[in-house]
Amino acid sequence: MNTIGIKPGSIIKLKKVHPCGEDKWEVMRVGVDFKLRCLGCNRIVWVPRRKLDKKIKKILDKNDNE
Numbered sequence: 001m002n003t004i005g006i007k008p009g010s011i012i013k014l015k016k017v018h019p020c021g022e023d024k025w026e027v028m029r030v031g032v033d034f035k036l037r038c039l040g041c042n043r044i045v046w047v048p049r050r051k052l053d054k055k056i057k058k059i060l061d062k063n064d065n066e
């Protein structure tokens with residue numbers, strides 16, 4: 001899956017679950033590097049776009065229910 005369509009405020013799901021048990025992240029910044037905030041523990045990480053392409057499982061709309 002690619003990262004086109006991801007905007008600041010998007011919620012994304014990654015293939016790998018964070019150690020806190022959460023797999024959803026809020027996108028805070030987009031660009032060459034993406035700034036993500038874990039919805040479980042609020043940890044902030046920066047991920048290069050090409051890495052995120054491989055890690056991402058799903059883009060959830062902000063208003064999507066799961």
Ligand SMILES: [Zn+2]
Nearest residue numbers: 018020038041
């Ligand atoms: Zn976490």
